[in-house]
Every structure is written in structure tokens, then in C-alpha cells.
Amino acid sequence: MMPIIFIGHGSPMNAIEDNEYTEKWQKIAASMPKPEAILAVSAHWFVAHTRVLTAQNPRTIHDFYGFPDALQNVQYKAIGAPKLAYETKDLLGEHVLSDDTWGLDHGTWSVLRVMYPEADIPMYQISIDQGASAEEHFAMGAKLKALREKNVLIVGSGNVVHNLSLIDFSMSGGYDWAYAFDKFIKNNIENRTFENVINYHQAGESAKHAFYTPEHFYPLLYVLGGVEKGDELKIYNESCMGGSLSMTSYVFYPPVNK
Numbered sequence: 001m002m003p004i005i006f007i008g009h010g011s012p013m014n015a016i017e018d019n020e021y022t023e024k025w026q027k028i029a030a031s032m033p034k035p036e037a038i039l040a041v042s043a044h045w046f047v048a049h050t051r052v053l054t055a056q057n058p059r060t061i062h063d064f065y066g067f068p069d070a071l072q073n074v075q076y077k078a079i080g081a082p083k084l085a086y087e088t089k090d091l092l093g094e095h096v097l098s099d100d101t102w103g104l105d106h107g108t109w110s111v112l113r114v115m116y117p118e119a120d121i122p123m124y125q126i127s128i129d130q131g132a133s134a135e136e137h138f139a140m141g142a143k144l145k146a147l148r149e150k151n152v153l154i155v156g157s158g159n160v161v162h163n164l165s166l167i168d169f170s171m172s173g174g175y176d177w178a179y180a181f182d183k184f185i186k187n188n189i190e191n192r193t194f195e196n197v198i199n200y201h202q203a204g205e206s207a208k209h210a211f212y213t214p215e216h217f218y219p220l221l222y223v224l225g226g227v228e229k230g231d232e233l234k235i236y237n238e239s240c241m242g243g244s245l246s247m248t249s250y251v252f253y254p255p256v257n258k
Helices: 020-030 082-092 106-115 134-150 176-190 194-198 205-210 218-225
Strands: 004-008 037-047 051-053 097-099 123-129 152-158 232-236 249-253
Touching: 004 020, 004 218, 020 106, 020 232, 020 249, 037 082, 037 106, 037 134, 037 218, 051 082, 082 097, 082 123, 082 134, 106 123, 106 152, 123 134, 134 152, 134 194, 134 218, 152 218, 176 194, 176 205, 176 232, 194 218, 218 249
Parallel strands: 004 152, 037 123, 037 152, 051 097
Antiparallel strands: 004 249, 051 123, 232 249
């Protein structure tokens, strides 16, 4: 069985920089067996309905602007996994759509280019349904749990705290409320009280500022939905940057005997 992971992806520049965050992403990859395929749930495919990427050769999507050519020119040429994508569609239910027009957006390739630079693992994505509730996203993650037995690495990519309207890159850390919300989420993940993560408003005042739209938070719910009871948790990059971005990442490893 494969681990299941949530990565706080931050700036797309992490795809081409060596820093404290990318160093930990490399360590995460080195800590687990090589997957047979990767399914990404990225904050940057936030649309109506749940869609599964069925493309045989998914394109590299540069869904940002104002960054240097070195980043704009990156191509992550992993092949797709259409057979597995259709199996995943069946797992999720008849309301799910197939989609061969999307590709690998930067929430996916900016992280996986660091973890698996050879791009030699088949990859696909599922979208985040912008009309679904937090409970429904968690339930979708539970349906994906079976893929772990097929040696599919499920990667949720977003940020626990993601408020670009309040970002201040002159700050080396985070605002007090950003740390408070990040800690609330961390404590409930450690205690396996996932219902409190789903009902994140219980964090109080900090939840009002953590994000104004939930697309960077929801990938975490898919990951938590896919956690098995005996999984062992390890936390990486526990920090905030730019005031209002959390880079905290979570990896759930199956027990050694599984």
C-alpha cells in the first residue's frame, strides 16, 4: 500500500528553486517506494463537477503570469494513465465526468517535478467540484482509498492557509492568525479528529482570514478521507511564509507490515 500525502505547494517558483521546502519534498519521495502511478488533487483545477483527467499525454499547464521564462518554459512530460483514470471515475460514481482537455497544472507539476524529476511515472488528476461541500470532498477521498492498494500515490496539493490578499513577502514567517489556524488543523490531524478539519470554522477568528475561497484547503480533505486507521503520520515543512501562506505538509505512511 502506498502512502497518501498533502503538500503545501506555495509559489510555483519552487519548481525551479532549491530551498528548505523543496529539500523536504525530495525527502518525502525518498521515504516511500516508487509508485506505479500518481493521482493529484490540485487546488488549481477548481471547476463545476468532479472531472477525471483521461489524457494519454497530458500537457503542462502554465496557469500563472509574471514569472521568469525559466519557469514558463518548464515542460513536465509524464504520460497519462487513462485506464486507471476510468477506473477512478467508476470508483467515484456516475456523476463524475471524464476530461481529456485539461493537463497537469502547476499545483501538480511544480511539486512532482521536484519529487520525481525524471517524469517517468504515469500521472493524472481529478478536479475539485466547486459546488460540493467540505463533507462531500472528504467522502470523495474515502472512495479513492482503494487506489492506495494499487500502488497509486494520491497527492493533495494546496495550502492550509492561502490568503493572497494579505500576503507580504517581506515577512519571513506568518501572521499570528495564520499560525493559529495552521496549529488548529495540525492538532486535529494529529488527534485524528478529522471532523474538526472538515468543520474548520470551529477554529474561530483565524478561520475567517485563512482563505476566502477554499480551493487550496479542499485537497487536504481528500487526503484525510483516504487515510487508513493504522497509518503513521509525519509532518514536513511546518511553517508559514509571506504572512498568509502555510507550507505545512502531511504524509500518512502505511504500517510497516502492510
